[in-house]
Amino acid sequence: MSSIKQTLEQKGYDVWSIDVDQVVLDAIRLMAEKGIGALVVTEHEKMIGVITERDYARKIALKGRASSNTNIRDIMSDTVFYASPDNTVEECMAMMTEKRIRHLPIMEGDKLIGLISIGDLVKAKIAEQKFLIDQLLHYIHS
Amino acid sequence: MSSIKQTLEQKGYDVWSIDVDQVVLDAIRLMAEKGIGALVVTEHEKMIGVITERDYARKIALKGRASSNTNIRDIMSDTVFYASPDNTVEECMAMMTEKRIRHLPIMEGDKLIGLISIGDLVKAKIAEQKFLIDQLLHYIHS
Numbered sequence: 018m019s020s021i022k023q024t025l026e027q028k029g030y031d032v033w034s035i036d037v038d039q040v041v042l043d044a045i046r047l048m049a050e051k052g053i054g055a056l057v058v059t060e061h062e063k064m065i066g067v068i069t070e071r072d073y074a075r076k077i078a079l080k081g082r083a084s085s086n087t088n089i090r091d092i093m094s095d096t097v098f099y100a101s102p103d104n105t106v107e108e109c110m111a112m113m114t115e116k117r118i119r120h121l122p123i124m125e126g127d128k129l130i131g132l133i134s135i136g137d138l139v140k141a142k143i144a145e146q147k148f149l150i151d152q153l154l155h156y157i158h159s
Numbered sequence: 160m161s162s163i164k165q166t167l168e169q170k171g172y173d174v175w176s177i178d179v180d181q182v183v184l185d186a187i188r189l190m191a192e193k194g195i196g197a198l199v200v201t202e203h204e205k206m207i208g209v210i211t212e213r214d215y216a217r218k219i220a221l222k223g224r225a226s227s228n229t230n231i232r233d234i235m236s237d238t239v240f241y242a243s244p245d246n247t248v249e250e251c252m253a254m255m256t257e258k259r260i261r262h263l264p265i266m267e268g269d270k271l272i273g274l275i276s277i278g279d280l281v282k283a284k285i286a287e288q289k290f291l292i293d294q295l296l297h298y299i300h301s
Contacts, residue, residue, distance in 0.1 A: 041220075042220050042221075045216050045217075045220060045221060046221060048216065049216070049217050049221055054213070054216075070212050070213060070215075070216040071196070071212060073212075073215075073216055074187050074190065074191070074196075074212040074215055074216065075187075075191050077220075078183075078184050078187060078219075078225075078226040078227065079184075079187060079188060079191055083220075084220040085220065135278070136277070136278075136281075139278075139281040139282075139285065140281075142285055143281065143284055143285060143288065146285065146288035146289065146292060147288065149292055150288060150291055150292060150295065153292065153295040153296065153299065154295065156299065157295065157298065157299060
């Protein structure tokens with residue numbers, strides 16, 4: 018069972034965050050710059066939530082708001098869900114499925130060290146299964 | 160190797176589309192209603208593109224546009240990429256990776272019969288690998 022630590026080593030430890038008092042337009046600008054779909058939201062440098070492209074798609078124009086004058090606080094998911102680098106890929110997939118979230122912050126103690134998407138996890142899972150299949154085929158043919 | 164036909168049977172053949180002359184706000188409203196992140200775009204009932212949450216996140220507020228008066232035509236991806244139900248999961252994953260797209264329309268002849276996301280494909284791939292692993296383990300233990 019591979020751990021999240023291994024997934025982070027593959028994906029990289031970059032995690033982009035934004036202050037809760039900035040406006041939504043700042044968040045989608047940063048997402049576009051970095052080529053990503055989610056940011057960790059911080060207040061006084063402490064993680065208090067996550068904002069995603071989906072939050073933007075569901076809670077700005079459809080609710081009659083404008084991204085230039087809506088605070089991130091008003092549309093973010095103020096999640097308390099996170100995992101540790103020692104959790105397994107399976108544990109994190111199960112948590113994300115149960116909580117219906119697509120991004121999971123990874124905390125080491127009280128330090129934010131990464132943000133994992135469901136896409137990162139399925140890539141890790143496919144690689145893990147491929148490794149196991151290769152091992153089994155090798156065992157059968159030797 | 161499992162085919163896209165099998166993936167569609169699992170996922171369902173629902174495919175939501177919207178006319179190219181509607182505005183972007185109509186598209187994100189339909190996505191929210193259906194709980195999805197992408198729509199096929201049609202003109203005279205013929206598929207001419209795809210519009211996704213990401214198009215909205217990258218090409219409305221950031222380009223100084225408003226979703227209520229921007230036509231879908233102006234921000235959609237006018238893709239000509241699609242697959243057939245007889246393609247394999249691997250072929251479609253390869254195409255989506257190469258073209259850097261996350262949604263792939265499925266055409267049977269000239270009829271649109273589904274829209275597959277990269278998430279649908281990885282779920283199918285994981286199930287396929289699990290089946291193979293179970294078969295191999297059974298073979299070894301029998």
